[in-house]
Amino acid sequence: MNRRSKESDSKLLLGVLTGSPLNNGKSEEQQEKNLTPKYDSKESNESNSNSNFLLADSDVIPPIKSPNLDPCTAINPLTNGFFDLRSLSSMNLNDGSVSAWNARGYDYNMNFTLGMCSSPLKKQNIQPGDFDQVTNTSLIGGFYTDQEGVKYSIGEYSTAPVFRGRKLTLTYTNGSFCEKTSTGEAWRKSTILSFTCDRELMAKAQISFVGVLHDCDYFFEVRTVHACPTAAKSDNLALVWIFLIIFLAALMVYCGAGTLYKKAILGRRGWRQLPSYSIVRNFKAAFGSNGSVSK
The missing domain is CATH 2.70.130.10 (Mannose-6-phosphate receptor binding domain)
Incomplete structure (x- = not known):
């Protein structure tokens, strides 16, 4: 067995083991050329030109609906x-x-x-x-x-x-x-x-x-x-209501927590369990019943 037959047998065995196609007597360059997929130049140009105009769903800007606004x-x-x-x-x-x-x-x-x-x-x-x-x-x-x-x-x-x-x-x-x-x-x-x-x-x-x-x-x-940008009148009114709601909520938390603390921890009863009772008492003591300042 000559050297060329040994090389062909070894390539045949390697192709069977790896599952790769046989050369069939063709050179490697010819084989790569045959394995390269062929495209129609006209179709490829059309597909490339069309792909340039395709946008993803995230790139599409939805139409802006203008709300009902006052004139000017x-x-x-x-x-x-x-x-x-x-x-x-x-x-x-x-x-x-x-x-x-x-x-x-x-x-x-x-x-x-x-x-x-x-x-x-x-x-x-x-x-x-x-x-x-x-x-x-x-x-x-x-x-x-x-x-x-x-x-x-x-x-x-x-x-x-x-x-x-x-x-x-x-x-x-x-x-x-x-x-x-x-x-x-x-x-x-x-x-x-x-x-x-x-x-x-x-x-x-x-x-x-x-x-x-x-x-x-x-x-x-x-x-x-x-x-220059400003706030609409309706927005100003909404901000006022939001501020009032936050203020009332904070006042309720302050009164409730203060009353619970004085009643449960300090053991106060009656009006003394209200928060800031000392301030009210001092204010009442400073002014008389007729509105005059007591000495």
């Missing part, structure tokens, strides 16, 4: 902070006055008048020829006056502030008509107010004109302390 208030869905802008509006003014805020346009050569969740206009101040393109002037949330003295609306006010990420915004739409586009479409002016929390501002609010796009969309920044 909002809750940050990221921090659950409560925001109340009603102090900047004329919603709670019952004397017929309005809350109007002015912003300089600087290089735009126009000055703006804005209302927060309300209209900055009084009906008696509207002159003939103003806001010809607006059907309901009582809904105007902001306007400007051009060089000829004609007033234009930059949107109807809204009472629903919305969070865009971490920014509190208020959007006014359906203002006066903008200039017609190349396609002949007639768009209406709109406004976006972006609120920023500023606790160091001495004034109630400060409005800055940021910019305008195509003489149609206007952007403003409002810095105010009212854009």
